[in-house]
Amino acid sequence: MTEQLAHTPSIAPARGPRQLIFETGSLESRCVEVPALDVPSASMEEMLGGRVRQTALALPHVTEVEIARHYAHLASMNFGVDTGMYPLGSCTMKYNPRLNEDAVRLDGFAGMHPSQPVSTSQGALALMAGLADALAEVSGLPAVTLQPAAGAHGELTAIMVFRAFHTANGDPRTRVIIPDAAHGTNPATVSMCGYEVTTIASDASGGVDMDALRAALDTDVAALMLTNPNTLGLFDPNITEITSAVHAVGALAYCDGANLNAIMGKARPGDMGFDAMHINLHKTFSTPHGGGGPGAGPVCVTEALAAYLPGPVPVRDGDVFALEWPEHSIGRVRGSHGNFGVMVRAYAYILALGGAGLREASEQAVLSANYLKSRLRDAYDVPYDRPCMHEFVLSGARQRRDFGVRTLDIAKRLLDHGVHPPTIYFPLIVDEAIMIEPTETESLADLDRFAEAMLSVAAEAAATPDLLHGAPYTTPVRRLDEVRAVKQPDLRWRPRT
Amino acid sequence: MRFIPVSCEDRESMLRAVGCPNVESLFDSIPDSVRLHGGLDLPDGLSEMEVDARMRGLAGANVAATSLVSFAGAGCYDHYIPAVVDHILRKPEFFTAYTPYQPEVSQGTLQSIYEFQTMVCELTGMDVANASMYDGATAFVEAGLMAARVTRRHRVVVSAAVHPEWRQVLATYAAAGVLEVVTVPTAAGVTDASALTAVLDDSVAALMLASPTFYGTLEDLASMCAAARAVGALAIVAIAPALSAVLEPPSVHGADIVVAEGQPLGNPMSFGGPGIGLFAARDMHLRQMPGRIVGRTVDADGTPAFVLTMQTREQHIRREKATSNICSNHALNALAASVYLSATGVAGLEGVGRACVAKAHYLRERLLATGRFEAPWDTPFAHEFALVSKIHATKLQGSLLGAGYLAGVRAADISGFEPSDLPDIDRTDDLLVFAVTEKRTRAEMDAFVQEVASL
Numbered sequence: 001m002t003e004q005l006a007h008t009p010s011i012a013p014a015r016g017p018r019q020l021i022f023e024t025g026s027l028e029s030r031c032v033e034v035p036a037l038d039v040p041s042a043s044m045e046e047m048l049g050g051r052v053r054q055t056a057l058a059l060p061h062v063t064e065v066e067i068a069r070h071y072a073h074l075a076s077m078n079f080g081v082d083t084g085m086y087p088l089g090s091c092t093m094k095y096n097p098r099l100n101e102d103a104v105r106l107d108g109f110a111g112m113h114p115s116q117p118v119s120t121s122q123g124a125l126a127l128m129a130g131l132a133d134a135l136a137e138v139s140g141l142p143a144v145t146l147q148p149a150a151g152a153h154g155e156l157t158a159i160m161v162f163r164a165f166h167t168a169n170g171d172p173r174t175r176v177i178i179p180d181a182a183h184g185t186n187p188a189t190v191s192m193c194g195y196e197v198t199t200i201a202s203d204a205s206g207g208v209d210m211d212a213l214r215a216a217l218d219t220d221v222a223a224l225m226l227t228n229p230n231t232l233g234l235f236d237p238n239i240t241e242i243t244s245a246v247h248a249v250g251a252l253a254y255c256d257g258a259n260l261n262a263i264m265g266k267a268r269p270g271d272m273g274f275d276a277m278h279i280n281l282h283k284t285f286s287t288p289h290g291g292g293g294p295g296a297g298p299v300c301v302t303e304a305l306a307a308y309l310p311g312p313v314p315v316r317d318g319d320v321f322a323l324e325w326p327e328h329s330i331g332r333v334r335g336s337h338g339n340f341g342v343m344v345r346a347y348a349y350i351l352a353l354g355g356a357g358l359r360e361a362s363e364q365a366v367l368s369a370n371y372l373k374s375r376l377r378d379a380y381d382v383p384y385d386r387p388c389m390h391e392f393v394l395s396g397a398r399q400r401r402d403f404g405v406r407t408l409d410i411a412k413r414l415l416d417h418g419v420h421p422p423t424i425y426f427p428l429i430v431d432e433a434i435m436i437e438p439t440e441t442e443s444l445a446d447l448d449r450f451a452e453a454m455l456s457v458a459a460e461a462a463a464t465p466d467l468l469h470g471a472p473y474t475t476p477v478r479r480l481d482e483v484r485a486v487k488q489p490d491l492r493w494r495p496r497t
Numbered sequence: 498m499r500f501i502p503v504s505c506e507d508r509e510s511m512l513r514a515v516g517c518p519n520v521e522s523l524f525d526s527i528p529d530s531v532r533l534h535g536g537l538d539l540p541d542g543l544s545e546m547e548v549d550a551r552m553r554g555l556a557g558a559n560v561a562a563t564s565l566v567s568f569a570g571a572g573c574y575d576h577y578i579p580a581v582v583d584h585i586l587r588k589p590e591f592f593t594a595y596t597p598y599q600p601e602v603s604q605g606t607l608q609s610i611y612e613f614q615t616m617v618c619e620l621t622g623m624d625v626a627n628a629s630m631y632d633g634a635t636a637f638v639e640a641g642l643m644a645a646r647v648t649r650r651h652r653v654v655v656s657a658a659v660h661p662e663w664r665q666v667l668a669t670y671a672a673a674g675v676l677e678v679v680t681v682p683t684a685a686g687v688t689d690a691s692a693l694t695a696v697l698d699d700s701v702a703a704l705m706l707a708s709p710t711f712y713g714t715l716e717d718l719a720s721m722c723a724a725a726r727a728v729g730a731l732a733i734v735a736i737a738p739a740l741s742a743v744l745e746p747p748s749v750h751g752a753d754i755v756v757a758e759g760q761p762l763g764n765p766m767s768f769g770g771p772g773i774g775l776f777a778a779r780d781m782h783l784r785q786m787p788g789r790i791v792g793r794t795v796d797a798d799g800t801p802a803f804v805l806t807m808q809t810r811e812q813h814i815r816r817e818k819a820t821s822n823i824c825s826n827h828a829l830n831a832l833a834a835s836v837y838l839s840a841t842g843v844a845g846l847e848g849v850g851r852a853c854v855a856k857a858h859y860l861r862e863r864l865l866a867t868g869r870f871e872a873p874w875d876t877p878f879a880h881e882f883a884l885v886s887k888i889h890a891t892k893l894q895g896s897l898l899g900a901g902y903l904a905g906v907r908a909a910d911i912s913g914f915e916p917s918d919l920p921d922i923d924r925t926d927d928l929l930v931f932a933v934t935e936k937r938t939r940a941e942m943d944a945f946v947q948e949v950a951s952l
Contacts, residue, residue, distance in 0.1 A: 017604065017800055021612050021839055031840040032579040034848030038939040041855035044743055048854065049877030051715055053745045058619050059846065060612075060839040064581050067839050071585045071609070078605035080593030088595055095500055096593050099545050099552075104767075105583070108556025111563030114573050114769025115906045117898065123558030124768050137538055149631035149771070152812070152822045160673050188812035188822035192642075194674025197817045235526040265537045266524050272531045286500075290829030291606035292596040292628070292789065294771035310669070312912065325912075331669030332912065335572060335634035335662045335758070336769020348552055353500075354542030363520045364501050364508075370523055371511040387523055415601055423598075426813075443502040444511065470797070475601035477802040485794035485806040489783070491625050492615040 017477060018073040022493050025062035032064075058495040077476040078291075079420050085446050087372075089391045089423035089435025090183070090231060092261045092283030094361075097352065100287070100345035109344050114336035118322055124340065125321035128314040131347045135298055138260070138358065139277055140270025143306030145313060146298045147338040151258060152185040154278025154297025155225070157333050159193045161276065161301060161308045162223050162252045164330045168308075171250065173222035179208055181232060181427040183256060186225045195222055202429055206384040207236040210245075217249045227256040228272070229263065231427040231435070232384050233369065233391035243273025252276070252305075260284045261439065262366055262389035265359025269300075276301040285346035296342035312337075364440035365390040368447055372438055375451040379458035383430050391437035393430050400432050405461040405468050407432040412479060413460065413471035417453035499545070562766060566941045567903040568860075570881050570932020571711065571911060572633065572660050573769050574761045576739055576849065577936050579840040582763045582833055592829055596789075600804040601796075606828060607803035610791040613831045616838050620741035621755035622748030623777035627788035628826040630774030633758025634666040637705065637735055639776065639787045639821055640754040641667060641676060644703035644731040646785045646820065652677045653703045654696055656688040658710035659735065661913030667705070668913075676702075682920050685874035686714040686883060688721060689920075697728050703754075707735035708747065711908075712930060713857070713881030714874070718750040726751060738762055738775060738834075739934075740879050742843060743850030754778045763837025764830050773830035784810060787821035852935035853880035860933050860942050867950040869893075870929075873922050881932040883908070888952060890927040900948050905931035 044052045062070070079086070086093035104110065112124055132144035148154040159176065166173050176190045177198045187197045198216050203209040208226065224246045229235045236242065243253045255269040255277035261284045269277045281287050282295030289295065301309065310333050311325035353361060366389050373382065373392045380394040396407035411421035411434075423435040438447055460467055472478060503511075508520075517523055524532070543551065567575050586592060590605060597603030597610075610628045617626035630636040641653045653671075655664055657680050664680065671678045679701075681693045687710060697704065704725035708716035722732040733754045734747035739761035747755050759773035760766065778786055784807070792806035812819040841849060857880045864870055870884035886893050890907050897904040908914050908928045916925040933942075 017802060018608065020608070020615075021835075022615065030842060030844060031581070032577075032845050034577075034845060034852050034935050037852055037855055039856055039859040039942070041851075042858065044851060044854065047858050047877070048744060048879060049715055051745050051877070053741070053743055055622050055746055055749055057742055057843050057846075059616060059841070059843045061842045062839055064840070067581050067585070067836060070839075071588065071591075071605075071836065074605035074608055075588045075590035076605070077602070077608075078590035078594050079599070079602035080590045082589035082593045086595060088598075091595055093595055096589075097500060099549055101587070101592075103549070103552040103556075105765075106553065106556040107561050107563055108553075108559040109561075110765035110767050111561030111575075112559055112768040113562035113567060113569045113575070113766050113903065115569055115571055115910065116560070116562055116903065117894070120560035120898070121768070123555040126558065127555050134539055140533075149635070149827075150823070150825050152824050153631060153635075156822055160669065163673055184811075184813040184816045184819070185822045185824050187817035188815070188819040191817040191819070192670070192673065192675060192822055235524075237526050237528060240528060240530060263527070265533060267527045267531050267533055271533065288592045288829075289595045290592050290827070291594040291603075291609075291832070292828035293825040294631075294827045294830060295825060330672065332634075332662060332665040333669055334632050334666060334770075335660070335772070336632075338769075339631075339771040340768035341765075341771050344552070348548050350539070351543050351548045351551055352545065355537035355539030357542040358539070359536060360501065363523075364503055366523050367508065367511055367515070367520055368503070370515045370517070374514045374516070387517075387526060389526075411599070412601070415599065420602065421599060440501050440503075444504075444507040446502075472601050476604050477601055477800055478797040480600050480796050480802055480804045481794045482804055482806065485792040485804050486809075488794075489806065490793040491611075491783075491790060491806075492618045493612070 020493050021060045021062065021070050024070055025066045027061055029061045029063045031062060031067060084419060085442050085450050086420045087422045087436050087438050087450060089437045090258050092437060092439055094286050094439040095441040096286055096288040097349060100348040103348050104341045104344045122321055125314045127347050128343060129316050129321055131343050134350045135279055135300055138264055139279065139300040140268025141277060141300035142303055143309060144298055144300050145309040146343055147310045147333055148297040148299060149334055149339050150293060150295045151278055151280045151297045152189065153333060154299045155185055155189040156192055157310060158254050158276040158278060158299050159189055160330045161305055163193055164308045164328065165305055166222055168328060174220045176222055177216050177224045179226060181230050181429050182225060182227060183258065186256060206232040206234045207238060208242050210238060210241065213242065214245060217245060219249055221249055221251040223252045223254050225254045225256060227258055229259045229389040232393050233388040234384060235389055239272045262362055264362040265355060266362055275305060281342050281346040286349045287342045287345040294339050294342055296339040361440045368438040368440060368442060372436060372447055372451055376454050379455050391435060394434040395430050396432035396434055399461045403461050403465040405465045407434055409468035409471060410457050413457045413468045414453055415472040416474045417456060419450050419453045562903055565901050565903050566945060568905045568931045568933060569903045571906040571930055572758055573766050574932060574934055575766060575936055576761050576934050578763050581840055582836045585836045586829060586833055591832060596825060597805060604803060607791050609832050609835055610828065611793060611803050613835045614791060616835060617775050617777050620738055621777040622746030623755050624780040625783050626777040627786055627790050629831045630776050630788055631827060632772040632774050633735065633756060634663040636756040636774030636776045637663050638667050638670045640733045640756050641703055641705055643754065643785050643787060644733060645676060647731060647782055648702040648729065650700055650702035652679060652700050653705055654679045654681055654701050655705040656681050657918035658683045658687055658712060659705065659707045660711045661911045665913030683918060684921055686710065686712045686876045687716050693724060697724055699728050701728055701730040703731045703733050705733045709737050709879045709881060712883040713878040714876040715879060718747050722751040740850045742846035743854060744879065759834050762834035764833050771827055771830055773827040773834060785820060788823050789826045849935050853933060856937055857882060857933040860931065863946040864949060867946060869949050869952065873928065881930060883928055883930050885924055886927045886929055890929055893952065896952055897948060902945055905929040
């Protein structure tokens, strides 16, 4: 087995774990200090009315060089888009353009206080208005809030808007329909809005089961939440029938925009009959994921729902920009104006690509996904085998049945081949799911490298299944004991007393 | 296209492999009736140089607070950010990474979050912290929702001294039908204790406070937390994290959940976002906490390593029964906070806290001495204070802006603010809230005071 391991490239320099930053440096180490106080001052005790901290405080004590070394080491244990292809399905891990990183750091953006007078914020408001206009055009839904901080937050905002709309019509309703292929955030969002979830099954071709939908629809239904293209990477061919059926009972149709990268410039959710959608700026519009955030989840809605959006929204009055509250606004879903820094990056991306460039990005994303599927279709099961959009779902069911190798083992072994694994075990309706989204920013050579790794692992699964059970071998750390993490929670370092 | 590294020739060979004549045919599953035949009505793409110029133009159309002498605070603060912070944030292994779902190749993100959680516990004095939330306001609301789960009650009592926008977010979430919110007015800029007594009973899930308050004043947390505890409600306290080295943490007084806007820790103001929500609680409530949590465990070789844990609380497993719909955090902002706190250490953070408090007290005294303001109350405060302008406050701010100053934030300009929040103040329209950070020098403050005096 040692020989088999030896040829596999390492995903990162195999650096061992790093001690905690709390265990680095000496007690007298200092990095930055505050200048000497230049004003006369009473005692802290007096100024704070006796509330001065008595409780011990333990923070790192390090010099700048120790900080640099610590985080350089941590960085070397991380995989990012710059490291290599990151084919996580439904996550759209495309390249993050560097100009956008510079733009967001301009003093005229980074140094803005959210409560500055609008006369001093015209550039920021113009940017927000321009971004909102572009998102309205891409989505086909004319009214936009940029406030939500993430996709899940956008979903929540949209369902709150729906709820306010129904309530204003004297028809509050009680249920929201969600297909079983949906992201887990959808049902969690529904609960936070005080609605009940009605789950409906997908049909044999992976789309919404029209009979199940019609059976579930009645005048208690507030909304349908649908991802289209769906989490199988398939565009639902019945989309207009679906939204018509929803509207026929007075309910509203919500589009989870996770998969917008498939259809920019090709089709618009607004034209499909959706009443609202959220857009993940960190997926479709190339803003970096940051190891989990920040992202941004703007929500686009129809004219009929515009008055219910959270406020304030940037508006244009001739050459001047202002902030206004929609007439029946649900209120606010977070402080300030939203994740402005993320908006700056997304707007720069849209300016760079333009309308035709966005369309080209979607076309290439779809072609690249279909290409990978064609290369992998013999080695893995393809449960829903029709042309896919920007992502597709394989199943490791064959490998599990024939060789006792699970999808988790396949994913871990891919790490030894130097590629980041796809999303696994999602969507839930596919057994041993492997969900692959290459995005448009991978070259043919990188797509082939990933395909070769997937094919090699499939071959290894048949020949040496135990090799996969023990993988990975070459990563900074090996497979983790997740049960221990739960059973013996160690969620913080504690200073020695 | 500079972001699509696929040549025409490659594209042709990919199409051949797929068995499709052209790219268009891959979109055949989209019904013709919803196809966008004309393309998007957006301008043509620009070169990098042109985009750069456009972005600089937009940035230049702003007058950034950092280019003025700013006394604006109200939840977003102009603290010094050590140079090392941004150099760490610019490492692509951090900023181009996804949520650490594959821990074997995400130890950098995971360890930095574990260290961040530790720092949040230290600042707040609490047992456990999560990997962060979107911002202070949403962390505050999530704390209210968590208290409802813990107590199985659905009414929360919030102090009118809490940031008006935060209360507005709370009201928005509550209107979706999951919480009932009761607001307690202020007296002398802090929660009115007698009004509080009148609304606290055993139907209340949480008492929700901030100290420092929106007005910079300091609550009597000991009696407030005791009042909550007496009716079986949780005490939720929002803090100012940059002052954590000088102010006693709420845990001392029995707070159950402590939240904060973490922007002051190494994050630029950035027009108010992205910030970062800090969220910390007691061990006993761990399983009701929202958000991502990182734990330390071991790998197959017994080597210590880090992993996302306690995930049975979360939406991808629990779906509609999850503790929250949140499925991310603000990891990069958390990284900024961790690097910031590493750079300051205890001594540096103490220095920041002392400087802010001392300078705020200095400025308040000097501003009052000009005779242009009245003090609305004499309550102890930290690095932010409220004054009532004798001149029309908007006019005063306008004149001072012309001279290069952001003269605080007018309370009435903050959405969600109601005059009834301050029943003992007559002219709330002219109430200004000034914040002073360690960046303000005595020379700047003296010049500002002189400018005020000359009005």
